[in-house]
Amino acid sequence: MFESTQNREEILESLNRLEIDLADTYAIIGTMKDFLNDTLTENTQFRLENERLRDRIEELESSTNARKSVDSLQKIYDEGFHVCRTYYGKVLENGENCLLCQEVLS
Numbered sequence: 001m002f003e004s005t006q007n008r009e010e011i012l013e014s015l016n017r018l019e020i021d022l023a024d025t026y027a028i029i030g031t032m033k034d035f036l037n038d039t040l041t042e043n044t045q046f047r048l049e050n051e052r053l054r055d056r057i058e059e060l061e062s063s064t065n066a067r068k069s070v071d072s073l074q075k076i077y078d079e080g081f082h083v084c085r086t087y088y089g090k091v092l093e094n095g096e097n098c099l100l101c102q103e104v105l106s
């Protein structure tokens with residue numbers, strides 16, 4: 001197989017080409033690793049940002065719900081009923097102001 005000079009030169013040439021191809025392949029692997037790292041970093045940042053936004057939405061929703069409950073209690077109180085824990089649902093006497101109810105509504 002290695003009997004002639006021509007064969008040796010062909011083999012050397014093949015090895016040189018292979019060396020160049022391998023260098024290119026290493027460069028591509030390096031680029032892909034960088035890209036993967038950037039993507040993972042970006043992904044983590046998006047995940048954290050997403051969690052932060054989800055928390056914020058939950059926070060906003062719960063404050064909206066709390067506001068809605070107070071509004072509906074206020075309506076019941078305005079219609080003449082106690083909304084305080086002690087007298088809840090009992091009729092307010094004419095012109096009566098209940099401090100406990102007002103505390104709930106404040």
Ligand SMILES: [Zn+2]
Nearest residue numbers: 082084098101
């Ligand atoms: Zn009351």
